[in-house]
Amino acid sequence: MLSRGSWAETSRVTELLRQETVGGALLLVAAVVALVWANSPWESAYTSLKELTVGPAALHLDLSLASWSADGLLAIFFFVAGLEVKREFVAGDLREPRRAAIPVLAAVGGMAVPAVVYVLVNLVAGSVALQGWAIPTATDIAFAVAVLAVISTHLPAALRTFLLTLAVVDDLLAITVIALFYTRALEPLWLLLALVPIAAFGVLVQRRVRSWWLLLPLAFVAWALVHASGVHATVAGVLLALTVPVARSQAAGGPEAGPGMAEHLEHRLRPVSAGFAVPVFALFAAGVTVGGLTGLREALTDPVALGIVAGLVVGKAVGIFCSTYLLSRFTRAELDDGLSWIDVFGLAVLAGIGFTVSLLIGELAFGPTSLRDDHVKIGVLVGSVVAAVLATVVLRARNRVYRAICVDEERDDDADGIPDVYQS
Template sequence: MAAPAPTRRRILGRLPLPERRFVADALRTETVGGVLLLLAAIAALVWANTPLHESYQTVRDFHIGPAALGLDLSIQHWAADGLLAVFFFVAGIELKRELVAGELRDPKAAALPVVAALCGMAVPALVYTLVNVAGDGSLAGWAVPTATDIAFALAVLAVIGTSLPSALRAFLLTLAVVDDLFAILIIAVFFTGDLNFLALGGAFAGLALFWLLLRLGVKGWYVYVPLALVVWGLMYNSGVHATIAGVAMGLMLRCTRREDEEHSPGEHIEHLVRPLSAGLAVPLFALFSAGVAVSGEALGDVFTQPVTLGVVLGLVVGKTIGVFGGTWLTARFTRAELNEDLSWPDVLAVASLAGIGFTVSLLIGELAFEGDAALTEEVKAAVLAGSLIAALLAGVLLKLRVRKYAALCADEERDEDEDGIPDIYEEGDPDYHLRMAAIHERKAAEHRAKAEAARDRADV
């Protein structure tokens, strides 16, 4: 007797209700932060391209901080190394949660976002490299187009009013978390300067103390915030990029709930810190990093010089092909099927959203071309141009399916029995069908009563 055929696993299917609620809450904050990020980037461009441009440079280059501690930094430097540490701290918590309670805890489910993110970083780097080898350009910026900015991507969704189904939103969020992880590794491995082993040892000792205090159950922000600042300062002086300290501390937090807990410590702290990251840290970084001089000649150079053209094509073409190709390959070789409510053009639209590589791309651009101010500004302009083109392309692709998305979201939100749980999650519950039958009977009776009242008024 022949063995039954194995059940084909579905990808991008409907999320479990608790995961759907977590994703909705997380994306709501990121969307607001993304709009602020967009406004900050526009403000930086306006400030840097008006008669006030000299004041922009003065503020951005103003130094402040204790020189004796090696922290006499410019405002722009504080934003990139200091404020972004908060952003990467939240990214570390997100990654930890995904590993222990989210999409990445199951190796089979994790394969899709991991492969998609890896391909979404490898292909842009390859595109950049090919363009610069052919054009005799610099290979130093190969990592610039590899990063995805989830906040900016969600800001695009908010602006164009597209209601992505929760499965696609969760895929985009998980993809960005994995993308952040590999971006962190790239920064740590390829953009670390001469190491100060004494400072590095002090940073590791501080991290060990941070971990020990967490395990002992010590509570109080007045303990952890000063310790985090010391670890950050030591990490900065060690030659390793200071944002790595934020990631390391985020990964140490416990993100699993105990029986007596409504939220894990990691979820609680993320809930407190995420608004600070999305609403203040990242927009301020954008304000002091996105202010590049834009002119017809400068824009022309973006599309003619190998370095900047490689960044644009890496973001627009490389990211889209990489994420889409990685998703298709995962489905092809794991014998998985795409959720029946979606189609491959939907995956293509999300893949094009991944080409919006703003925050981390700007950071890597500053690190890759440190010491060459002119080329750094040109690369920033290329990141802005590539992200804008990717946003416009994604907007067009998403608008083509907006009616389908609206219908899917309406199905996910429908709660006719008003019990706080969407009906689509209760369809297998016999009690649900009894409740719905009673509701329909009540509505029918109300409709009959209204019809009879209307006839009585007509007779009178």
Template sequence: MPAPGKNHKVLGRLSLPERTFVADALRTETVGGVLLLAAAIAALIWANTPIRESYESVREFHVGPAALGLDLSIEHWAADGLLAVFFFVAGIELKRELVAGDLRDPRAAALPVVAALCGMAVPALVYTLVNVTGGGSLDGWAVPTATDIAFALAVLAVIGTSLPSALRAFLLTLAVVDDLFAILIIAVFFTEDLNFAALGGAVVGLVVFWLLLRGGVRGWYVYVPLALVIWGLMYNSGIHATVAGVAMGLMLRCTTHKDEGEQRSPGERIEHLVRPLSAGLAVPLFALFSAGVAVSGGALGDVFTRPETLGVVLGLVVGKAVGIFGGTWLTARFTRASLSDDLAWPDVFAVSSLAGIGFTVSLLIGELAFAGDKALTDEVKAAVLLGSLIAAVLSCVLLKIRNAKYRRLWEDEERDEDLDGIPDIYEQDNPAYHLRMAEIHERKAAEHRRLAEVTGGASEENDGPA
């Protein structure tokens, strides 16, 4: 039975400030997704042409201070170093959602949290079932659990779908929660040997970072060197270094002090500065040095015959869509929540299918899960690429089918007949808005009458004798 409480709509219209924030965030993520797509294509071309040996040489080239335990390959720097920037931004996004966004309200937070959890549990279950019945390795159960928001939004940009802001916000919030659980999976399940001295140093560094923030200390020259020290200690501790990025992102203040005249919180300002670095440089470079796997007709065919790779493909394509859709439906079924009147369940399934585009974090987890087997790692990467491609094509077909409806909803959201910069849908309960609209309609009616009189006079002249 539904839980007692007040009815509320899920995936309903966002508030105007939240809608503005989501639009800005998605705009940057979309550009980053296009760059990510370009980098992945470049990697595949580079790794499947006669110059593929140069790709391996660059990827395996080592650089860094060995005395500090940081003599790493370029591929390793991209996965452990550059992705820390990506997860730093994800940490800020999560903090903002917790204190100022949808996750602040437990009722609103229930939907993306349950959907994200189901969207991770079902792909893991699908992978496990395939490998238990097929006699494969269970080490890769976490590979199909991640969603790549940048790549998903790049697909939206390419097909030009006019999704309503609520569905876009759902996808963004879902991905933020997904990133949090992905980093927890990495920290808990892919940490083998712990160096407690380095871990203790990283914790001390994080405490200092937090105290400096609380003390109002400013200056990139203070925080950037400290962040690098924390990252290096976290890497040497045995815990994946990207955890340091999430931890520092979560420490930033993401609420404004109105009494001090703040327009944006420190977290929003820093995110605005760092997001282009993450979306435009860090993630594309990671893709460039991780997505380059040998692809041939036989190799692609083998993806569907080996249980590890088949489990990844089915987990991304089937598990993600079914899990997220099912989690959303369960939330609406067993709580007082109900779907927005403007949307139907096929709309939710179409967006859920986008989450099957795993890519960035799935590639990272694939490297960690099968670190001792280079051949299997490459096959799993190929499965991630193929699964993401199938999910992208499927979502494109579903979204195109629903696109006419989306466009009507989007046009209703964007309509601004009184030209005051605020969409009319947000002013419908304001008496001043109705007064302005009445004046506008009266002016339009007067203009139509004037044009009719002019047209009628011209017709009478034309009807006279030649």
């Protein structure tokens, strides 16, 4: 279990996490700016900016900037996540069911147990509070790798791959939950019409058409129609991504002729997603007026906030760790050399950092600008910070072991550009 995999997959994961680290740093900066701004004398300017309405009213797209960031910019985030999911299961190491079982079951456990914890805490609060059950189920990979960068831990390749694939599956499950449980007033006609531009987009990318003047208008029309259908517009991002082919294009009778469409689009859009879309969403979503220690205590007496904190800190750790451990017990699989169960537990705790998607689900569950939505934001922020601190303690304690493993994984005595451990 949790073996390091192939060199091609390891190098790709390392590069992706490097990009996510930069995006995570921008995400943290945006969240801090939002919190400081919302609790400053200029709070009214922050609120006015969030509520500024732009867009054509004739198309029912006269949305606030906060809505554009949640519905529009996060569609880019989920498009990139959809590309990553498809690439992992079609061409990555997860195309093998044996390897895919671990992150898939861990992700399922990491979503189911936090939801149960939230429900148990909120049973006394009534049915209105229970609709936020999915808030603590998401993992924010950008936030998590930013924490890893800050604490300077040297995670081995196997753990880095496990963390990324866990988060990828988590994103897919999260958008499925949003589509199934947070859709209100469904308009089937608009949803059926959305299949037309999605199909046209799919035909073009299957033919390796890379013209932005064709792809972008189709993507926007698909997004607008899904938005009009009542289904959250970010679902359009995943649906479009799943039409993109993963296989590399082939020269006639020759070797591989360059990156496939999924790799090409991901390379172009991941910097936009990590460096712009997600931080801007955080800027508009994370701003909550805390009201000092009194306001913080008041928020944390709300079962909604308590359920979120308990779900992120306890539910995530228990769900991911127990799912992985039970899989090993029933299959008699053993951890890779050099790793121990405390490493799995440390990553499980780290996965309790739920920020971007948790804030999105919170808005869908209780509505933006409501008092309960403010408590959701405080719960997500507190739970994520507590999970980050606890993960730091666990992972830093193992950093000496990680350093030794990384030395072995980087040794290249024959200087061929591929570490020797991947050729033995």
